[in-house]
Amino acid sequence: MIYFNNVSKDYHLELNKATKRALDSVNLAIEKNEFVILCGKTGSGKTTIMKLISGEEKPTFGEVKVGDLNISEIGERQIRNLRQRIGFVFQDFKLLPYKTVFENVAFALEANNYKDDFIKKEVFRTLEIVNLEDKADSFPNELSGGEKQRTAIARAIIRKPEIILADEPTGNLDPYNTRDIIKLLLKINLNESTIILSTHNKDIVNNIQKRVITLDKGMILRDEKQGRYVI
Numbered sequence: 001m002i003y004f005n006n007v008s009k010d011y012h013l014e015l016n017k018a019t020k021r022a023l024d025s026v027n028l029a030i031e032k033n034e035f036v037i038l039c040g041k042t043g044s045g046k047t048t049i050m051k052l053i054s055g056e057e058k059p060t061f062g063e064v065k066v067g068d069l070n071i072s073e074i075g076e077r078q079i080r081n082l083r084q085r086i087g088f089v090f091q092d093f094k095l096l097p098y099k100t101v102f103e104n105v106a107f108a109l110e111a112n113n114y115k116d117d118f119i120k121k122e123v124f125r126t127l128e129i130v131n132l133e134d135k136a137d138s139f140p141n142e143l144s145g146g147e148k149q150r151t152a153i154a155r156a157i158i159r160k161p162e163i164i165l166a167d168e169p170t171g172n173l174d175p176y177n178t179r180d181i182i183k184l185l186l187k188i189n190l191n192e193s194t195i196i197l198s199t200h201n202k203d204i205v206n207n208i209q210k211r212v213i214t215l216d217k218g219m220i221l222r223d224e225k226q227g228r229y230v231i
């Protein structure tokens, strides 16, 4: 479903016109419904891999394919369509502060002109998955970190995305909430989505026994079926 064929990514630095190689000759195949952990030191290229999958960046060399889309060749409109098929979860949640939990989650449906009844039904169906039905009317600043991230996950999954890109989703959470969020991502993976999770958390990597891709300076150091944390 997702292919990286000899992909390198150079960022151009405005300041001194130099380039920075963020990914170097990466080869990768991720199948539908896989759960993949990206790990590696800061700056090793984890977020860059996610940005190439979502079309936010294009490869400098090589080919990135998501389904039958070639990221180098697609235009703005197709990128927008692609992003509708992806759910995003970030370390800093990125919730809208002046909207309630309900509204934050509903926001992901709003571009589609759905009827209010349908939106309400879908939002509550999704809040039930993340166990937040009773917080529907709360604002983000009234939520714990774990609740904020569960709201963000609800927003990410409401459209039943094919792919979820979770970029250090537990980076701001305590160990209890971290476990909670990982369990939730594992549950979502069982249902429908391919999950790509980046993390620095050794316990997550060692406990969940999923495929682990370890990056170092933009290169794949290891790619193991049931990997362990080795940096």
Ligand SMILES: Nc1ncnc2c1ncn2[C@@H]1O[C@H](COP(=O)(O)OP(=O)(O)OP(=O)(O)O)[C@@H](O)[C@H]1O
Residues within 6 Å of the ligand: 011, 012, 013, 020, 021, 022, 040, 041, 042, 043, 044, 045, 046, 047, 048, 049
């Ligand atoms: N927009 C950009 N312009 C220039 N350099 C960039 C840009 N984005 C990333 N880089 C550089 O590319 C390299 C890879 O960055 P990336 O964000 O993919 O790493 P990461 O593994 O996600 O790191 P972290 O764990 O800190 O999130 C780093 O050296 C970074 O400084």
Ligand SMILES: [Mg+2]
Residues within 6 Å of the ligand: 046, 047, 048, 167
């Ligand atoms: Mg990153």
